[in-house]
Amino acid sequence: MRWLLAVAAAALLAGALWGAGAWARERALRDLESQARVSAQLSLTALGHKLDKFRAIPRVLAQDTALEAALESPAPAALEALNRRLETLSRELGPSVLYVLDASGWTVAASNWREPDSFVGHDYRFRPYFRDAMAARDAAHFALGVVSHEAGLYLSRRIDGAHGPLGVVVLKIGFRDLESAWARSGMPQFVTDGRQVVLLGYPEDWHYRVARPMSPVEAVQVRASLQFGAAPLDPLPLEPFLVDEDLSPAPLLRLTRAAAGLDKGARVLHVEQAVAHMDGWRLHLLKPVSAALAQAALAAQALTLLVLTALGMAGWWAAQRRRRARALQAARDALEAEVRVRTGELRHANERLRAEIDERRRAEARLHEMQDELVQANKLSLLGQVVAGVAHEINQPVGAIRTYADNAGEFLRRGQPDRAHENLSTIARLTERIGGITQELRAFSRKRVACVEAVELDAALDGALMLVGPRLGRQGVRLEDGRAGPSPRVRADAMRLEQVFVNLLHNALEALAQAERPCVRLSVARAGGRVRVRIEDNGPGIDPAAREHLFTPFFTTRAQGVGLGLVISRDILAEFGGTLEALDAARGAAFEVALEPMEEGA
Structure with missing residues (x-):
């Protein structure tokens, strides 16, 4: 009988240890999976950023008139100039190769034209990225290079001429x-x-x-x-x-x-x-x-063995209670005391956990409040910078109102009511002008909860231009407004979108402080399923060393700058699915805001 009990106890012990190990491994596996997914998301983000960086290059080059002219008239001088241009652009992009194929798939120019394994003079008509681009305009193909023997992703775009396709521009990027x-x-x-x-x-x-x-x-x-x-x-x-x-x-x-x-x-x-x-x-x-699962299982089994051993000892003491009543009672009291201590510790731990959860929620609420306050502070900072010019815009009509009011009184005294009525009408128009300016200032400065909806893009741009207009005139800055007609509606918060445009226009005016013939160019276009607003200036431009830090908080190149304007603008746009990007410009600086369009009836 005893040996049966021993076998049963051993089987129970083995089953308990196996179950504890399986449970611990399952729990550890869930934790490891969460960690792995976080790591995978970080890697995916890095890969997506690299692809997004290069995806637009072939599309931009395919619209280049100089490239189109070189394909239509492939003179040696034109092709050499194209080789040098592709070489310079590839050096700026990093580890990549740019090359151009004519309509037959023959490479006529490449950024690696000086290298022994140059792509120039090779026939790539068999490559899918050539065939697919000629057929469907755009193509992407990953392959091992037949000349360089280096693998890479080939992004291609068809080049169209006045009489049909002229060839394909290809960008090969590596992932080392x-x-x-x-x-x-x-x-x-x-x-x-x-x-x-x-x-x-x-x-x-x-x-x-x-x-x-x-x-x-x-x-x-x-x-x-x-x-x-x-x-x-x-x-x-x-x-x-x-x-x-x-x-x-x-x-x-x-x-x-x-x-x-x-x-x-x-x-x-x-x-x-x-x-x-x-x-x-x-x-x-x-x-x-392997190591994590084994360690988790071992820890759980050791804990289970410890618990089972404690239970066994308690049972042994229970079996001996007739002979050791006093000792058993003492052991029971000690065990109950330990349970109370453990229960108290668990209660305190739960209370601390709830307190930490509440504190985290409060911290998140404070974070959102601080973010809103930062946006509002930026808005008020911009308001302070434009208020002097706006005050001048108000003082002029106020002075005119006084003059027209005096004239109206004189005309009434002379018995000329028609002339007095004309002066009063002029006063009404001037007050409407003042009301429009103050209403724009009041709306711009008001702190309110963000409301993402369909917004008239022209209204946001015109509101921003009204606020910075006085400074444009004071600095003698010429504004080139390239909007050919009404701009489409976009998905945004109206006042926060206007704040972004005021930020960008203010930065442009700061950059033009010392320019000889200062000019700000504004344009709106629709490309790639997005509405793109571009603001450019002909100032000194952005230093290459500073470009990579443009969207880093508190980074600024101005003595009086704070370094938050572009960061806040980018975060505001991200709230409603927009982006802010600094573009390469031949002269000055160029920033592009990309927004989601809102179709009619949406």
């Missing part, structure tokens, strides 16, 4: 910087395309492997396209495959051979996220979990 950053994380991170082929990432020897085996027919087609050169397209060293037959991701994998500093057999947690605006691209992150 991202791959180096991912390698420093110590976690395998890589991107696959729609056919589950690894395009880029860490470790490097996983490039051009597949998440699950390809069919022989598909493998032959991929190799024939030369997209990945002679890569064998072997499966990734993971078990099971990264995705199953339905392309659903496998959450927990095991390495079948050592890689990325991890031993063979190491277990990794797999998370993935889609890459925006890249058809079929997905970012994968493999987080090592």
Whole structure:
């Protein structure tokens, strides 16, 4: 009988330890998954930023008249000038190659024209990025270079002439910087395309492997396209495959051979996220979990064993209570006291947790209040800078009102009511002018809760121009308003959008303080599904060293500046889906505000 009890106790102990380990592993796995998703989101953000930086370059170059002229008349001097221009632009962009193909797919100019492996003189008509761009205007294709043998993403745009397509401009970008950053994380991170082929990432020897085996027919087609050169397209060293037959991701994998500093057999947690605006691209992150899961299970099992041991000791003392009544009572009292202490500690811990939660909520509320106060402070700062000019605009009609009022009285004395009526009408118009100015100042300075709705873009621009108009005249700044007609409605908060325009116009006027023939240019265009407002000046421009810090809080190049105007403007625009960007300009500075359009009836 005793041996049966011993066997049952051992089985119960083993079951409890196994259950505790399984529970701890499951809980640790959820925590690790949350950490992995945060890391994957950071990597995805870095990748998206790099793609967004380069995506617009081919579209801008395709509209360049000098490039179009070189394709229409490919004289040696014109092509050499185009080579030098592409070389300069590529050097400014960073690790990239720009080149131009004529309508037959022949490379006529390239930024690497001086290099031994220059693209000039090569026929790329077989490349999908050429064929697709000639057919559909835009194309994106990742492949291994046939000349440079360096992989990259090819972004292409068709160049149209007066009589049809003239060729294609192509931008090839590499991802060595991202791959180096991912390698420093110590976690395998890589991107696959729609056919589950690894395009880029860490470790490097996983490039051009597949998440699950390809069919022989598909493998032959991929190799024939030369997209990945002679890569064998072997499966990734993971078990099971990264995705199953339905392309659903496998959450927990095991390495079948050592890689990325991890031993063979190491277990990794797999998370993935889609890459925006890249058809079929997905970012994968493999987080090592073997050590963490083992440690969590061991800790839980040790705690369970400790609890079971305590329970066993309590049972043994209970079995001996007839002979040790007093000792048992003392043990019971001690145990109850310990339970009360633990319960009190748990209650205090819960109270502290609730207090911390309340404090965090209050802190978040204070943060939102401070953000609103910062926007309001910026608004009042701008108001103080324009009020002197506005006061001049008010003083002029006030003086005129006094004159017209005196004249009206004199005309009435002379018995000329018609002339008096004309003077009174003029006074009414002048008061309406003063009312418009003060109403704009009052509306601009009012602190109110943001309301995102359909906003007349022209109203916001005209309101900002009214506020800075006096300073424009005082500085002798010429305003070139390029709006050809009514601008579309946009999704925004009217007063905060006006505040952004006042900020940008004020910055332009500050930059033009010492200019000989100061000029501010304003234009509105619709491109890429967005309404784009551009404000430019012909001042000294933005120092290249300062450009990368333009949107850093408290960074300023002016002695009296605070360094918050552009930061606040960018944050205001982000509230209703807009963006603020500093553009490259041949002279002076140029900023572009991109807003979501609101269609009629929306």
